Amino acid sequence: MMNAQDITVAYGSREILHGVSFSAKPGQVTAIVGPNGSGKTTLLRALTGDLPYTGQAVLNGIDIATAKPWDLAAMRGVLPQATPLAFPFTVAEVVRLGLQRGLEAQETSLISRALARVDLGEFAGRLYQELSGGEQQRVQLARVLAQVWHPVSEDQPHWLFLDEPVSSLDIGHQLQIMQIARDYADQGGGVIAVMHDLNLTAMFADCVALVADGHILEQDSPNTVFRNDLLSHAYKCNLRVNTPPATGAYLLPHAASMAAE
Amino acid sequence: MTVLTQDAPQILGDRQSNARLLMGALVVMLCITSMASLAVGASGTSLWQSLLDLAMGRDLSLRDRVVLWDIRAPRTFMGILVGAALAMSGAVMQGLFRNPLADPGIVGVSSGAGLGAIMAIVLGGLLPAAITNQIGFYLVPLAAFFGGWASTMLLYRVSTRKGRTSVATMLLAGIALGALTGALSGILVYIADDAQLRDLTFWGMGSLAGATWAKLFAAAPLMFLSMAVAPFLARSLNGLALGEAAASHIGIPVQRMKNIAILTVAGATGAAVAVSGGIGFVGIVVPHLLRLMVGPDHRYLLINSGLLGAALLLMADVVSRTIIAPAELPIGIVTAVLGGPFFLWILLRQRGILDL
């Protein structure tokens, strides 16, 4: 269980998050959506313990603010929006960086399974720096998966914190990566993902938190949150949600009425 | 290229077993260069003849014993320790600053350590006798350690903002730091009296010549300690390659490991500088060569750097002793002639990546 109460974050004197409360359950994909600069990454970084915040954030019963990095690392992996790499590691070596202590015996098989999972089985020997942006992002996801490979261990759910996991990917790999998140949740793990693509969110998420101007406007199922008025208000443009019973909600930007306004 | 070992199945891109093989090769190389270093010298004493004599149970002449045991042996051990310490501090520092151009010599840490050592010699007399009696001969290496520590801290503060190191700032701050500490050292040398000047020459700021057991024993504990700690930083330095946030996400106590890394660099560099002065470029050439050969995994890079650094410094020392025999070329000149162009080459190769 991820539970955050009254989280406030400020950069210097500028307050970015104004006392938001957020929760996520294991077994679910929880999406955080909202316009650029609304505070999604800031919220995620507070929840992963990267930023000082006021309020309380608790993951699996452990207070994020006081937890040791290795204890957190044992139960959650984090995929940042972008990850620089300082030295010429190979793809296999980057994935190995995520492995926690005590997994040495399974090391090789975990690395190749994680790489195969993100469709990069053939890339193990390539240098990371010589990959395309989308490929690099998938290598980083493989690293995160290798870190918390089992969605549940010793009755504790493990967690994936993903900041825009599919933003730089083609549509095929977007679907593939979202499916990985879906499977992880279906096997009992928890997934918290910052998303921009509302259609993918509607397809794959169980729960969505809509962030605007440092507030969470609403957190509920996509079918509840994705309403014309709420989305149009948050994103400051006209959006129309279609909800055919067969497929669930999908969205179209509504060009005509945008021009009309 | 990839070599299989029986127990650990390998996947492509895993360079661990290559790194282990290289480690073995470097141990052999270090043994050979150590023998060469013991065998070569101006006096004409033959290591082989002496070993043969010893094996046959014959006594060595006093002259041969002095040459081998009191002149060459401490110099060889000093070369091993200093080379290993400089190369390892280079590797740790590059991992800490997340960039391959960080080197204790280039960015002014060595001159900071040198200033510490010179201060200890020239101003050491001003310390209360109680303190100097306690630490005695260790005063100079310890002062060099503090000098190195202060400059590393300062450099890190200046060039790193929010966990990102600016290469340009680091190099420029290093130049300023080097100039400042160099000037202060110059002033101290200027006000030093004759006895202190003799001490300064005794510590031999700038070469391995004049290595003695006494000097070795004064500096060895600090070097050993730092080099023994360094390998424990390997996993953390690997993680730090992903940036500070990601390093903490995979479980690394970033702040603590950074402090330890800075102490390690200061200890190894400080002690090396105290006994040999600023021998440049070892710390940058060695780790870079190793990264090209078997990759940047610090679990092997740090130890291999120590081995290769020791071997290369011994070789440079042999060259410096023989090339204009019977005179001696300062070893710093040899490493600079070889290392300077190498540094420029790295700089040109990395220019695109480093955004310089």
Ligand SMILES: Nc1ncnc2c1ncn2[C@@H]1O[C@H](COP(=O)(O)OP(=O)(O)OP(=O)(O)O)[C@@H](O)[C@H]1O
């Ligand atoms: N390091 C920082 N210092 C000062 N302000 C910052 C910093 N990082 C982010 N901000 C500000 O905080 C606000 C929220 O940023 P955040 O990165 O959380 O946005 P986001 O919702 O993730 O946006 P995006 O969709 O573009 O990723 C923005 O106004 C941004 O300018």
Ligand SMILES: [Mg+2]
């Ligand atoms: Mg963001």
